[in-house]
Amino acid sequence: MSSERPVRKRGIRRMRVSAADVARAVGVSPATVSYVLNDRPGVSQDMRDKVLSTARELGYPLQAHQQNKGRERTRVIGLILQDIANPFYAEVSAGVIDAARARDYEVFLAHTQESGEMLAKVVDTMVTRRVDGVVITVLHPEDGEVVRRLRGAGVPFIQFSRRIPDLRADFVGIDDCAVASDILRHVVADHGHIDVAVITGPPNSSASSTRAASFVRTAQTIGLSLPPHRRFNAYLTAEGGHTVVQRLMARDDLPRAIVCGSDAIASGVIGALRSQGLKVPDDVAVTGIDGVFPAASMLAELTTISVPRRRMAELSVEQLIKRVDGVGGPPQVLIQPHRLRIGTSCGCRPESLVSWTRTAQED
Known part of the structure; x- marks a missing residue:
């Protein structure tokens, strides 16, 4: 002893x-x-x-165990999103709701639009309404007090897509480092573009910051110049991508290719370019990450990374309910495979469109 x-x-x-x-x-x-x-x-x-x-x-946190023992279930779980208007989160919501209902649970849904204050209010409300657990897609490194609030109330939670580094808690997501590297390598190695700009989401998002760092690291590895004036952060919406293009055009500095950290940003980039009479990919090649746009949309030929959002949603609900049941073992990190979906927005010809999948085990 x-x-x-x-x-x-x-x-x-x-x-x-x-x-x-x-x-x-x-x-x-x-x-x-x-x-x-x-x-x-x-x-x-x-x-x-x-x-x-x-x-x-x-x-x-003994209080969590003590509260759980005498706690009557409400059979409601919380889902906290970044922005429900983002198509990525819309499909995640549908997946969580379907998976929860299949297990006789309902979902209390809210979004924060990147506001830490709103996140704290939403968590307090969910704790007060006695949800059985929470799936959170918006955690930032500075949100430690939110985590303490949940643990102090005995409410288990799952980190989805984003996570707080070094936090011992369940996480469901993708390999953001490999995702960014795969899409940038395609643009540079397969198309030969050397004048490239990258746009990622908020730097306090673990997913966005990892993708941003991977863009820089991959560029160094393959000999691509990616200076600070070619690296941007934007809100994860079409407006965010549109704003960056406006800035680039205002200083007459459009690159030959723009690699975006999300499809939502890519949609804004493409819209802004088209509004100025520029063609994609003839004038500027554009790629995204997420694979959220349906085949019938204007972005049907967007080159992007497809993410298994439904599967991730199901895994999150499954793992959360295990925690509600008091089982599940040590914290789980459940990394899901992604797929490079080749469209024409990068410059590939329609007859050459292919896709390939990287599993979680590949380097």
Whole structure:
């Protein structure tokens, strides 16, 4: 048994205290700690007292376990989106609702439009309305207090598409680094474009920041110049892409290709170019990421990365309900495969359109 005095984790570190941390501090197996925390038989009273005492010293959220034990389910889960007007989130919403209803749950839906204040209000409302769990698509690194609020109330949650780095919590998403690298390599290696600009979403989004960093790293690897004046951040809407193109045109500095971090941004880029009489891809090649536009849309030939949004939604609900049921094991990171969908907006000819899928196991 460990003789060292346990060190209580404080501030943002408190979110990382796990049952395994408690087990190491006490000198017992994680299974023993699980038995104690879930009030199961098979552990002596002395050991039970020791585990609970150590958990309190470390700052483990015992309140969550205590509340869960006597908590009556509402059979409602929360879904917090970035912006429901974004087609990506519209399909995620439909997938979560369908998956939840298949398990006899309903969904309390809200969006924050990147407002931390709104996120805090939405979480408080969901906790007050006693949702059984929450799927969150909008977490930023500065949202630690929101996480503490959920854990203090005993409400399990799933990080979807975005996550807080180093947070011990379930995550469902894609390999954003590989996604950005794949689409940029296609534009540069397959089409030979050397004057390229990239537009990604808000830098405090883990998905957008990872894609932005991957664009820079991939450019360095393949010998492409991607200076700061060719790198932009925008809101994840068509308006965001439109605004960047307006800035580029105002200074007469349009690149030969624009690689976008989302299809929503790409749609704004294409719209802005067309409004100025420019042709895609003859004048400017454009690509996106997400694969959200249906075949009947004006962007049917957009070269993009298709993301399995429905499957991700189903996995999120499945994992969340496991947490509501008190099972699921250690935090899960569920990375899903993506698919490069070749259209004509990059310059590929219609007869050469192909697609390929990268699985989560590929480099």
